[in-house]
Amino acid sequence: MLRTVKLCTLSLFCLAFCHIAGDITPAVAADESKNSVFITPKEAAENSDFKIQGEYKKEGQGIQVVALGKDDFQCVIYGGGLPGAGWDLKTKRVIELDGDTVLDLVEDHEKVDRKSPTMGAKPPASAVMMFDGTKKSVEEHWKPGARVTDDGLLMEGLTSIDTFGDCSIHIEFRLPFMPEARGQGRANSGIYVQGRYECQMLDSFGLEGKHNECGGIYTTKDPDLNMCFPPLSWQTYDIDIRSARFDDASQKTENARITVRLNGVIVQNDVELPKPTPGSQIKEDPSPGPIHLQNHGNPVRYRNIWVQPRDFTSLTSRPIVPGFERFHTGPNADLAAGGNLLLGELNCTACHQVDGQRKQQILTKQAPRLNDVGKRIDANYLLKFIADPHAIKPGTTMPNLFADLSSEEQRKVIEPITHFLASTGNIAHSPIDRASVKKGMKLFHETGCVACHAPQDGESKTPSGTTIPLIHLEEKYSISSLAEFLRNPHAIRPSGRMPIFNLEKEEPV
Template sequence: MNYVWSLLVVVCGVLSSSPALSPALWAADDKDGPVYTNPSEVDVDYHFQGEYRGWQRAQPTSRSSEPVALQVVALGDGKFAGSKYYGGLPGAGWFGGDRFVLDGQLEGDVVVMHGDQYDIEIDGDRALVFTKDGRQAGELIKTYRVSPTMGASPPPGAIVLFDGQPTEHFKSPKLTEDGLLMAGTETTEGFRDFRLHGEFRIPYKPMALGQARGNSGFYLQSRYEVQVLDSFGLEGIENECGALYRTRRPDFNMCLPPLTWQTYDIDLTSPRFDEDGNKVSNMRISVWHNGVLIHNNVEIENKTGAGKPEGELRLPTKIQDHANPVVYRNIWLVEKDQESQSQKTWVKTNEKIPPVPITYFRSPLTSFNMTYGN
């Protein structure tokens, strides 16, 4: 069945279209430090964090340059980590292979980052690349990326699990003051084979590390977890954002900076069992993170992490609560039947726009329209 998705994306809304949790500084403790939920009320380091892309010459005197990108992660108290990529950002030009790690410190009005061969100075809007002897070799501009499925409308026949109002599809859902779904609920029904769209926003916890940094997840059928975590700028391993928890790492780490709205589009086909309860085929899953395919119809042999055992019983899908103010919106699901099992283009972008899986902006204050469909 063909259908069209209409999308109005307000880029400032990706960062702050819905008012954030109240208060903006949600909680703090001695171990993990402050927890920010509103991008307009953050520490000074947040201004420097983010994604940058531009060019760099191998030597300042070289006549040619190559595309490069940088992800800057705030670690609290003026400390920063960075990942530099040749070709572009992950999922949008990066050649793959090595990511070059840098460390940095806020010095006055700029962040100075040091790598093995180059140093980088960042003022929050652009990043200048210098050789070790101080000659400029490149320049990168801060950029904002928006998932092409952000705000995607549910197609005909979809089950709208959450659209800003409490529904009968979640058990005892808790909402923020501005109508966002909080983690810690599950669907009232179980689903066998389905396609799920969901949008989430991770808090900014600059001093937290690892699994304490904005942890949640989509626990499909209470068995298979697609991890939600602030893994921005990291390698993207089996317990980080986009991973099938402790089972398979994403093909790309597509995690965007915290306090940025992100999307998952998930296509799940349940395992099959014979009449005696013996499994005859494994679960298969595809996951698009911010519009980029990070798990391509992969076969999973068992539950992930602490999931429930596999079986024919249709269990609910959970929005996992790990005591972090991760919030959700625009969650809907399409049950698959035999006819739609082979339909592979349900998140395909309109061919009239460039075939770039994620959209760039020079400013978080741009509005535009998009349409999605087969």
């Protein structure tokens, strides 16, 4: 349970009393300067508070020590380890201490200096190197007014010349040490993606992790985990942005979506962006936008900035495995377990051999049964699905077997396969009963369908990456064949993850 306690030990009382009497000097001297700002580690090196602040760990516990100025500290104690490195996401205690007591608290802990796993990441060949420390990169990629320090770091308050739509962004940033500052005045900046959507930069080390703190999407969403490192540590943002989509009349058809990694950990997973951040430079329209690094009056520094243009429309046509998306993409994800899950769900072992021990760890997935498929699925749907599975059924785990063939070559292969499958029976269509539609909508939202499928009322709050789309059902099934599938999905898909709901006789219809 989160609680804040101000501790005062008898020994500290005695020290304070003796100091007043002039007998001794406190071991930790308070920094008497007001609103101290340290821009580099060298400047802060002799500051007593800076020497104490940071991250500490021992078996089963992590501590973040936040300097508040004048020998005052906030200590956040985590059960299991540090955020992103063992914390159980439940046990958390906050206390306020002075310097001597902090040193007593962490005496049996190891002080650690974590590094982002993407620190120093090299740009892919297709990326635009926006800033590599050279004057040339500033002149070529940033509008007039961009400033660089003597040691080759980019300064806050600048906008790129280049503009981007769908893209991946890598940026490294360093927040100043401002122990006496509070709230939004504590090392504030931000990166405006496309000049529209702000990912906040702030010294929120040890704080709650809010939308206006590091890792947050300003005014839109808190980070899933506060992964902010101590001030004057180099940190990384790795951002994937999928632009808002517009029709030919420039009417928005889809909101932008963003995934954000702070120091290598996903803190925003496929988040929908309904509108630009207040104060953004550019309105939301079909045009690409620049990178803007905000000047909030604090000396934030940047380096190694590159942007890779992407086409996330094609990239999103990937298999959706909800179990992986929900449990193996967030903070503290077990990537090895996630890999084993994908090996089974994508049926990799159908073509690739694995050793005995690994084989025991993989739950294989059997393909759907195709006997009598002509009675269940419309022949035209079969033709289109075999030709391009992901276009017809986004998220399907069926691979596009004929993607490398020309259109004519595809036709020569796919049409015979379709005729063969359709020959197993004839699908019987019947008209829709409007009275049953209303009842069916109610059951869809009450029975549990919405746990895996987006609600049909358009009010989905589930990330698209964990939702199995229900598209083109009216083209695929007849009412009777869909009802039969809902009654017993495992008869057709023996390895299906969809449960049998034991519906009443008429409920599937």
